[in-house]
Amino acid sequence: MANSAQAQKLVYLVTGGCGFLGEHVVRMLLQQEPRLRELRIFDLHLGPWVDELKTGPVQVTAIQGDVTQAHEVAAAMDGAHVVIHIAGLVDVFGRASPKTIHEVNVQGTQNVIEACVQTGTQFLVYTSSMEVVGPNIKGHPFYRGNEDTPYEAVHKHPYPRSKALAERLVLEANGRKVRGGLPLVTCALRPTGIYGEGHQIMRDFYHQGLRLGGRLFRAIPTSVEHGRVYVGNVAWMHVLVARELEQRAALMGGQVYFCYDRSPYKSYEDFNMEFLGPCGLRLVGARPLLPYWLLVLLATLNALLQWLLRPLLLYAPLLNPYTLAVANTTFTVSTNKAQRHFGYEPLFSWEDSRTRTIRWVQALESSAQ
Numbered sequence: 001m002a003n004s005a006q007a008q009k010l011v012y013l014v015t016g017g018c019g020f021l022g023e024h025v026v027r028m029l030l031q032q033e034p035r036l037r038e039l040r041i042f043d044l045h046l047g048p049w050v051d052e053l054k055t056g057p058v059q060v061t062a063i064q065g066d067v068t069q070a071h072e073v074a075a076a077m078d079g080a081h082v083v084i085h086i087a088g089l090v091d092v093f094g095r096a097s098p099k100t101i102h103e104v105n106v107q108g109t110q111n112v113i114e115a116c117v118q119t120g121t122q123f124l125v126y127t128s129s130m131e132v133v134g135p136n137i138k139g140h141p142f143y144r145g146n147e148d149t150p151y152e153a154v155h156k157h158p159y160p161r162s163k164a165l166a167e168r169l170v171l172e173a174n175g176r177k178v179r180g181g182l183p184l185v186t187c188a189l190r191p192t193g194i195y196g197e198g199h200q201i202m203r204d205f206y207h208q209g210l211r212l213g214g215r216l217f218r219a220i221p222t223s224v225e226h227g228r229v230y231v232g233n234v235a236w237m238h239v240l241v242a243r244e245l246e247q248r249a250a251l252m253g254g255q256v257y258f259c260y261d262r263s264p265y266k267s268y269e270d271f272n273m274e275f276l277g278p279c280g281l282r283l284v285g286a287r288p289l290l291p292y293w294l295l296v297l298l299a300t301l302n303a304l305l306q307w308l309l310r311p312l313l314l315y316a317p318l319l320n321p322y323t324l325a326v327a328n329t330t331f332t333v334s335t336n337k338a339q340r341h342f343g344y345e346p347l348f349s350w351e352d353s354r355t356r357t358i359r360w361v362q363a364l365e366s367s368a369q
């Protein structure tokens with residue numbers, strides 16, 4: 001989109017801008033936000049691709065930093081009009097300690113909020129998660145619910161707990177006075193399971209299938225629906241919210257929005273096969289090949305092994321008691337709150353999202369050969 005000089009006046013800060021979702025948000029901002037003068041990409045691990053972005057009309061500033069370090073966040077925030085806070089430890093596999101997950105996801109978010117107040121940044125978009133809601137520890141299904149659907153959100157696992165605490169901090173900060181006396185306007189976006197180019201778990205499933213002779217073995221009943229949303233549509237919703245938050249502060253401030261598109265409702269495994277099937281993998285079994293009690297036993301053994309091996313090496317398989325429980329609990333959303341509040345419509349159709357993801361997996365195939 002042509003950037004006229006007078007329109008380019010805003011400075012955006014994206015934390016976690018080099019991650020799976022972050023990279024898509026960064027690229028979407030450069031394509032779709034004409035008011036951008038400077039885009040600051042703040043991440044613990046900067047990607048080499050960031051340098052390629054520095055040739056355009058928008059000033060792209062890569063900042064290697066840690067959201068747990070308040071002074072680093074404040075320095076990156078100084079002069080920014082909007083912050084999109086994506087950085088987080090997405091760990092349900094026991095790779096990081098509960099303390100570290102809390103430090104990054106909760107304290108890191110608090111540092112972002114305080115940096116907004118100190119520096120005068122007035123608009124904060126937070127990437128929350130469906131897991132703030134559920135599935136809960138009781139395994140209650142959430143069937144095509146929306147932002148107002150009653151549900152007992154009870155968490156024990158460090159990751160969902162941290163996302164729920166962080167989201168609450170963000171929503172409670174809405175209306176606080178920032179430097180200069182204006183109110184902080186915040187909102188939180190809750191993606192369900194994101195898929196698309198760069199999704200590490202999809203990559204893991206693909207490589208697992210290659211190792212097993214092109215086969216994956218069904219573990220989850222086909223009847224269990226799991227909400228999924230294409231990364232490009234999640235990125236688009238972030239861009240749109242960041243753009244509309246100023247004009248619609250009274251309506252959007254302090255609100256949560258599920259991220260959704262027209263991706264079909266399926267079991268987690270059947271949904272993955274939409275992309276892995278065309279790339280030569282086969283899902284064996286019309287129903288789970290093992291009884292649920294045996295899967296629970298195997299998941300528990302994995303957790304025990306992880307604990308025993310931790311002093312020697314990191315053993316973090318996909319199957320553990322938490323991932324099995326989540327995979328086995330229906331959690332889908334059906335809402336139009338984002339459309340009603342700020343005119344969101346998915347930018348990518350299901351067919352386009354599927355094609356783009358298949359092409360990405362196929363590229364993995366060629367790089368694996």
Ligand SMILES: NC(=O)c1ccc[n+]([C@@H]2O[C@H](COP(=O)([O-])OP(=O)(O)OC[C@H]3O[C@@H](n4cnc5c(N)ncnc54)[C@H](O)[C@@H]3O)[C@@H](O)[C@H]2O)c1
Pocket residue numbers: 015016017018019020021022042043044045065066067068086087088089090104108127128129130163190191192193194195
């Ligand atoms: N992937 C999903 O299915 C999904 C679904 C819902 C919500 N989310 C949320 O979206 C956000 C991004 O998730 P993702 O899947 O892109 O994960 P990711 O791990 O690919 O990206 C996270 C990014 O944050 C950075 N980061 C981690 N710790 C940091 C720190 N201390 N300081 C600065 N940067 C740090 C990482 O380097 C990485 O680039 C997370 O907040 C996650 O909770 C993800």
Ligand SMILES: CC(C)[C@@H](O)CC[C@@H](C)[C@H]1CC[C@H]2[C@@H]3[C@H](O)C=C4C[C@@H](O)CC[C@]4(C)[C@H]3CC[C@]12C
Pocket residue numbers: 090092128129130131192193194201219220226268269318319322323324326327
């Ligand atoms: C080994 C089998 C049981 C296999 O089917 C396990 C799948 C399991 C690894 C995934 C099933 C559901 C996923 C989670 C869901 O998509 C939502 C999430 C919220 C987001 O904030 C972070 C990622 C995740 C927790 C996601 C992680 C993988 C699953 C548990």
